[in-house]
Amino acid sequence: MKKKSWILLVLLVMLAVAGTTIIFAANDDVSEEERATNIEYISDDAIVPEGIFVDDMDLSGLTVKEASNKVLEYLEQFSQQKVVLKLGEEEVEIPFSDLGFKSDSESVLNEIKKAMPQGNIIRRYMEQKDLESNPKKIDLSISLDEELVKAKLSEQLEPFKTEAKEPTVKRENGKFVVEEGVIGYTFDDEAVYEQVKEAIASADGSDEAIVCEIEYTESRPTLDPDIFSHFSEKPLGSSTTEFDVSQTSRTHNIQLAADKINGRVYLPGETISALEMMAPVTTEGGYQEAGTFENGQVVDGVGGGICQVASTMYNAVLWSELEVTFRRSHSMYVYYVEPAMDAMVYAAGNSDFTFVNNTEYPIYLEAYRSGNKVTVSIYGTEQRPENRVIKYVSEVLENSFVEPYYKTAVDNSLPLGKKADVGEKLRVAYTPHPKMTARLWKQEYVDGVLVNTTEVNTTRYKAGSGMLYHAADCTFDIWIDSQGRMQYDIKYTNETTTTTKPNTTTTSEETTTSKAAETTTKAPETTTPEATQPETTAPTTTVAPETTAPTTTAPTTTAPTTTVEQATTAPVAQEPNAQDVQDIANGA
Secondary structure, eight states: OHHHHHHHHHHHHHHHHHHHHHHHHTTTTOOOOHHHGGGGOOOOOBOTTTEEEEETOTTTTTTTTHHHHHHHHHHHHHOEEEEEETTTTTHHHHHGHHHBBOOOHHHHHHHHHHOOOOHHHHHHHHHHHHHSSSSSOOOOOOOOOOOHHHHHHHHHGGGGOOOBBOOEEEEEOOOTEEEEEOOOEEEOOHHHHHHHHHHHOOOOOOOOOOOEEEEOOEEEEEEEGGGGSSSSSSOSSSEEEETTOOOHHHHHHHHHHHHHTTTTTOOOOOOOEEHHHOOOOOOTTOEEEEEEEEETTEEEETTTHHHHHHHHHHHHHHHHHOEEEOOOOOOEEEEEETTTTTOOBBBBBBBOOEEEESSOOOOOEEEEETTTEEEEEEOOOOSSOEEEEEEEEEEEEEOOOOSSSSEEEOOOOOOOOOTOGGGGEEEEOOOOOOEEEEEEEEEETTTTTEEEEEEEEEEEOOOOOEEEOOOOTTTEEEEEEETTEEEEEEEEEEOOOEEOOOOOOOOOTGGGGGGOOOSSSSSOOOOOOSSOOOOOOOOOOOTTTTTOOOOOOOOSOOOOOOOEEEOOOOOOOOOOHHHHHHHHHHOO
C-alpha cells in the first residue's frame, strides 16, 4: 500500500507541474518586436484566419499572397475614384490619382502578417479565438500630396475665377456687334482644399464620384447689354484731315494714335481724355520722333503727329455736339484744320483734350488712317431733329507774317554750280507761320432759318519764320508780294538772278522794299508739326455781334452737320511750302 501511495503522489506532483507549465505557456504573449521579426517566417501560402480585415475587406480564408493581391486591387480601384468639384452649373472631375494619392501596400502586407496568430500552439489557438471575438482592422493609411493637391485644384479652378465684365460693343464690317457681359466668381482656395481632403477621407473606393459643392461669391455685370443696341447707322459727327505720308515717322505716330483710339466705348456722363487714349506717348509706347513746335520753330519730339489726330477728333466732337471740357490750340497755326479748330495734346506739359459724353446713350469712337488721311467718327444714338442743321464759321481777325519770312543757312550737301537745277539748290526744313487771331462760331439753323449763333472759342497763334537751307555758292531772298504771292531771288556770288511766280514782276531791287504783306488766299490743307507751347483763350459762349438772327437757344439735341465755312471778311494767309519754292524755281 505504501508503495502505491508513493507512486500516486509522484503522479499528482507531475500533473501539477505540467498544469503550471501549460498555464505559464498560455500566458506567454508574443512582443511587438518578436512579431515584426517573425513575419519573415510567415509563408505566402499561410492562411489568413478569421477576424483580420483591411478597412472593410474580410481577408479570412485567403492565403497571405491572395490577401495582398486583393489589397492592391482595392488600392488601384480607390485611385480611380473621382471627386467632382461643382461650381454653380459648372463641374470639374478629378481622379484621386491626379491628386498625389499614395498608400504603402508593403506596410499593409506586413500588418496583415503581424496580425496573424504567433507563438506556441496554445498561444496561436488563443489569439485566433480572440480575433474571432475582437477582429483586427488594418488601416490602409491612404495619404495625399498636399502641395500637389493644391496645385491641381488651382489649375482646374483657375478658369472659373473670373472678374465680372460689363457688356460692350464693337464695330465689324460697318455693323455694331454687342458682346455679352461675364459673371464673375471668386472662392477661397484653402477652404476648397479642406473640402476635397474631407471628401477623400470619406471615400470607399466605389465607382460613385464624390461631389464637393464649392462655396463661391458671384458678381454680375451692372449694365444691360440692350443699351448698346441703339446705335445710329450714321455717326453723330465725323472729321477727316490730310497729312504728308512721306514723313514716315509722323505717319507712324498718326497710325498708332488712331489705332489706340479706335473701338473705345464711353457711357453717358463719362469724361474722355485724348492723352489717356493715346498713352503712353513714349518710345516704349511705340511712338517715334517727328516734328513738333517749340519756341516758334520746329523740332523733333516723341509723338509728333498725335496732335493732328487730336484735332481731327476735336472736329468730330464739335459736329457731334459733345461737351468740350478742356482744349488748347497749338502755339502756331496748323494747316490741316481751319483756324481755331485745332486741339493740341502734349504729354510732358499735361496739356490734354477732354470732352464728356453728354448724351443719354453710349458713344463709340472709330478712328483709322487710310493713305494720307486720318478719320475720327463718333457714333451714338441720334436724337437731334432732322430739321435742325449746324454750321461752324472760322473767322480770322488778325493775320500777318513776320520778318524774316525764311531764315536761311548753308547746307553743304546741296549741289554747287549753275548747272544744277535751281530747285535742287534749296531745301525747306519748315514753313513760315502767320501771327493770327481767329474766332470760331457755331450757327444753328431750323428749317433753313438761322436761329442762334454762339462763339465757340477765340484762338491766338504766334508767328514763326520758316527755315530754308541753300547751297554754299548762292543765297535766297524770299518775301510775300502785295497780292499774297510768295516770291524769291537766287543770287550766285556777285550775280543776281530773279525768279517769280507767273503774272508778277519782281526785281532784285524790289527785294529790299517789298516784304511780307497780308494775303487774301485760303490756307491749303498741308501737314505741319504740332506745338509744345500752347497759347489760346478758353472757349466762350457769347453771341456774335454781327448776326441779326434771334438769340434764343436752339433745341438741346442737334441734327446732322454740314461742311465748315470760313468767314469771307478775314481770309487766312497762304502757307508757302517746299513745292511752292520748287515751282517758282522751275518757272511754273
